[in-house]
Amino acid sequence: MSAIDTIYADVLVLGAGLAGLRAAWAVREIAPHLEVCVVSQQEGPSGSSFANVNDMLGMQVCLDDGEKSVFLEEVSAIAPPGEIDPGLVAVMAEESLPRLMDLESAGLHFRKEGDGQWFRTTGCFSLKQRAVIFSGLHDAFRALRTKAAVTEKRFLSGWSVCDLIREAGSVNGRIIGALLFKKGGCRYLAVRAGAVVVALGGPASLFLLNVAGPGTPGYSYALLQRHGARLVNRRFLQFMWHRLPRGGFWPVQDLAASGWMLGPDEAPFGLPERFRPLMASRAQHCPASYGRADSEIDRYLASYLDLSGSLGIFSPAEGWFPVGLMAHAGNGGARIDVDGWTGVPGLYACGESASGMHGANRIGGAMVLATQVFGRRSGQAAAKFARDAAPVPKDRFEAALKKVIAGTRRSDREFAQILPKIRSGLQRYGLLGGYVDGWPFLRAIREWLSGVSDWRLRLALESARILITGDEERMCDDGPE
Secondary structure (H helix, E strand, O other): OOOOEEEEEEEEEEOOOHHHHHHHHHHHHHOOOOOEEEEEOOOOOOOOHHHOOOOEEEEEOOOOHHHHHHHHHHHHHHOOOOOOOHHHHHHHHHHHHHHHHHHHHHOOEEOEOOOOOEOEEOOOOOOOOOEEEEEOHHHHHHHHHHHHOOOHHHEEEOOEEEEEEEOOOOOOOOEEEEEEEEOOOOEEEEEEEEEEEEOOOOOHHHOOOEOOOOOOOOOHHHHHHHOOOOEEOOOOEEEEEEEOOOOOEOOHHHHHOOOOEEOOOOOOEOOOHHHHHHHHHHOOOOOOOOOOOOHHHHHHHHOOOOOOOOEEEEEOOOEEEEEEEEEEEEOOEEEOOOOOEOOOOOEEEOHHHEEOOOOOOOOOOHHHHHHHHHHHHHHHHHHHHHHHOOOOOHHHHHHHHHHHHHOOEOOHHHHHHHHHHHHHHHHHHOHHHOOOOOHHHHHHHHHHHOOOOEHHHHHHHHHHHHHHHOOOOOEEOOEEO
């Protein structure tokens, strides 16, 4: 590796989606004199929220104490078998209206009724009309970036995160920056930072079939766990049925209509009668669920997927067409406190990189709310930490950087050979919480990890291992322990 340039930022924000931009904006709110650096893997909007094909998003908003109480009850009810922190949920409910007002002040356009009040609708897993709608996602990106007020020199587009940098010899393991890589010129850049906010999204992009947002690397879980953050709800990604190869969303409840069938075209069959009573509840949410009665519908359909992840569906009007489960967004991430702190000094998380405010399932519009509430809180907390903590001397940063560089290798050939196998393996063994016995894939992951040198592959493999092993399970090379 050639000589590496180094820059300094008081707060380094990794990710430029809704959460990352809100974190950078929050730094400006309380400490405009601090230097903020935002890293984005691509030019323009990034992240799953900005990838919405309908060019609009919903956000849960509670207007009174009654709505806050119901919101907490609903989130708690759909959390199992995942875990939540009621304190985080309460903070979301309490701050939802102020965060809506923030977005309106930034210039985002929310749909209004004729009387000027916000138009409100239901969200997945909830029949309560609390979600407000805004449209024009490219405009929203520009508005939030303007509020973040990050200079062009410090808005680093097209950079990937190789690793976080931990203070060398530090007992408490303080995070003091990150090493970045830019593919276009095969360049590396080290950012020395007073605090780091991880807003890199979830792991959906590692699956063969996915509708993850642009610029979402898929390995935030690995980075966070590698540096001491505790992960929760990591198996619980949202999966949605889509027409293949890249068609739109397909509503599962279509199978309850007359004449619809599934399976191979030479031997089609209808949906078993035992699932039909569950269709009413299944129709209340687009993603497949976890731990609910209607979860069995999606598991049943998934059991007929072929090795490419495809299932044939017959419609009386259209004939046969293929569908598959697309990975969308994660409900898991680093377990944070109310200020977005991961428990590791100098390390904060928000958006799909953080969890505890969602369980196994989440209400539609709750993620957008979480990006604004905990994006703001993590940015402010990171700013306070960077302002108050003793700066890390340059020589100690360079010593820590050397250790990271020593473990950073790159092999495009190796990457091209193994990454498709990781993505195919996750598509087979990582669907719907990994209900298919994944120990053969886990054994392959461990074999690859023992030999690969490419830093991108190591992060992808570590992330895949996290998804396959789940929150509590331990597995050995020959099967579950």
